[in-house]
Amino acid sequence: MAALIQFQDVSKTFGEGESAVNALRGITLDIEAGDIFAIIGGSGAGKSTLVRMINALEKASGGHIVIEGTDITTLSERELRAVRSRMGMIFQQFNLMRSRHVYGNVAYPLKIAKWPKEKQKDRVTELLNFVGLLDKAWSYPDQLSGGQKQRVGIARALATNPSILLADESTSALDPETTEDVLRLLQRVNSELGVTVVVITHEMDVVRTIANRVAVLERGELIELGSVYEVFSRPKAETTRKFVESALNDRPAGVDVERLRRRHQGRLVLVDVTNDDRIGRVLAHRSRVSDLEFEFVFGGITSLHDGSFGKITLELDGSPDSVEQAVADLRAVTVVEDVA
Amino acid sequence: MTTDWSTLWPVFLTSIGQTLVMVTVTMVVGGFFGLVIGLLLYTTRKGGLLQSGPSYTILNVIVNFVRPIPFIIFITAVGPLTLLAMGTTIGTAAAIFPLTLAASFGISRIVEQNLVTIDPGVIEAARAMGASPLRIIITLLIPEALGPLILGYTFAFVAVVDMTAVAGAVGGGGLGNFAIVFGYQRFNWVVTWVAVITIIVLVQVAQFVGNWLARKALRR
DSSP states (O other), rough: OOOOEEEEEEEEESSSSSGGGEEEEEEEEOOOOOOOOOEEEEETHHHHHHHHHHSSOOOOSSEEEETTTTGGGGHHHHHHHHHHHEEEEEOTOOOOOOTSOHHHHHHHHHHHTOOOOOHHHHHHHHHHHHHHOOGTTTGGGGGSHHHHHHHHHHHHHHTOOOSEEESSSTTTTSOOOHHHHHHHHHHHHHHHHHOOEEEESOOHHHHHHHHEEEEEETEEEEEEEEEHHHHSSSSHHHHHHHHHHHHHHOOTTHHHHHHHHOOOSSSSEEEEETTTOOHHHHHHHHHHHHHHEEEEEEEEEEEEEEEEEEEEEEEEEEEOOOOOOOOHHHHHHHHEEEOO | OOHHHHHHHHHHHHHHHHHHHHHIIIIIHHHHHHHHHHHHHHHHSSTTTTHHHHHHHHHHHHHHTTTOOOHHHHHHTTHHHHHHSSOSSSSSHHHHHHHHHHHHHHHHHHHHHHHHTTHHHHHHHHHHOOOOOHHHHHHHHHHHHHHHHHHHHHHHHHHHHHTTTGGGGTTTSSSHHHHIIGGGTTTHHHHHHHHHHHHHHHHHHHHHHHHHHHHHHHHH
């Protein structure tokens, strides 16, 4: 079966002639039904433009975007409105209407879709219950916290039972704890309601927490695409590696190395941890058969949708031979580098 | 010097009536067209819902052309148009036409400026829900900017009261005319000040009501 959302060699140019800016070039990717698909990139990478092309708030300059089998690049503005009403979107700044209370905000898309008043009421109640804000129905957005506002945004986005939810930096304006709540809610939207979620973010942590697939954008180009586990554990592009390291902070750098050296006299090696490694067993075996001693001195392991990975810095001590042999055995099961 | 109120009183009441008629008609008709032109200015500008460079430029030039003309000149200069529209160039009805015209363009700027303060993200959210431009204008732009719009219209009301004082130039009557003809020209300061105080009361009441409505709209 064809993917729910397909980008086929999509490009986007803003402006004309000399001042034209290529915001996106040659984007080809599939988003499957049921995915929580993350698009990550730095500022100006084109990720906001990319997500706005899914609901045609931005029109493609070239290529095709096929959603549920319909090529939306050929549709008229009127037809696009119908497409948009079948998708929900949430925003970094929530974008709630200040002149309407929570109920009015959530009911707004239902009014657009011409639902009868009675059904609107039932639906809004159901949605507010789902996001846990039933008691705030008659509050105005100014009276809510950031996290509550985003939950109203999610309720509003889900009102018309969309099959796709677009989340544009939906947690970037929230504190870590609230971010966690909102991400958990998005996960429920995906698992309980079966909504395909497309998340735009510059925070690797968001990708790590909820996504199963990820695309990395850099200066308008798709530089990496795959399952989150693939991309995280074996990043190919330099930018991706930096993103991964920024999120995990598992590779000692500069000041960390100096501190470790001061405290640890043995040989410091950095080992990759992935699902099928046997690092613990190798170390245990080497210290049983030789005078090897080891200590975990830095790093961390992260769990993802489909596996765990990370980096651990080890201090290896003992006779040169036994240290050398331990490193050789580790190399047989994983990637080992000396800490510079 | 004594003032003969027994003869002035009916004239005074008529003048109040004329001022109220001119202000009311101008605010209703000019307010409506001002809202429409203001919405068009806002939505046709770059990045707007109905973005259209030529439409915006034409509207913008017309508004800028009309607005700086002093009203005392404007009221006489549009005479031919007034004759066409109202069938006369003299009297209260003749004054209402230029008043409405000037108010429409003046109010359109106030409307435009208040709409600019709306967060573009909210408009984007409505577009993302599949709302049509017309629906966004009616159910989002106006409600979201209602508080500032009410204050803007209150400001416009006071300006229109000011403009009606000039209606005497085309025989439109009104309190301004009353103050000039029966006060200033007869060296009767009492009459002048009675007219002034009446206008002040009118303006104060309008400002009070406007502030009260705006506070309700802004929930403060």
